[in-house]
Amino acid sequence: MSTGRFTFRLQRLLALRQMAENAASVTLGSARAAASAIHATQTALSARRAVARDTVFPSAGATRGVAELTRAALLVERIDGHVVEADKAARGADERVRDSLARLGERVQARRMLERLRERHLAEWTLGVERHEREVMDSLARRPSAPGSETTTPTNG
16 A cells, blocks of 8 residues: 555546536626626616606606607607516526526535545545555554563562
8 A cells, every 4th residue: 555645536526526617606796796787777777767667657747748658658669668678687697697696506516525435535545644654553562572682571589
């Protein structure tokens, strides 16, 4: 048994899996940032729509001209189109976040599997080294000592 340094034959694959996990993490972060920006746009459009809608349907007693009401109605209609587009974009962004999260989970699981295998191999290697060292020590302890080098205990006598 070699008492040299421990080497894991799949270390390169473990490193590649770690890099894939890091890349998936970055992708997830980007997807979340994009989804957040889309949701912010969606919220802003909803607020603009509410303001435009209040213009179309004025409070009791307020008077608006037909031309002004028509312009406001067209504005609300245009904003509604943007809201629909933003809703589609938000659903797509949320789907990309879910996909990225699933890919990250797969990458983490693949890396952890290899890390557990590495830990098992290291534990087996360590046990083997310890066993080998014990055998060497035991063989040294059983070895007969050289003639004349025996230590004798003084006796009173």
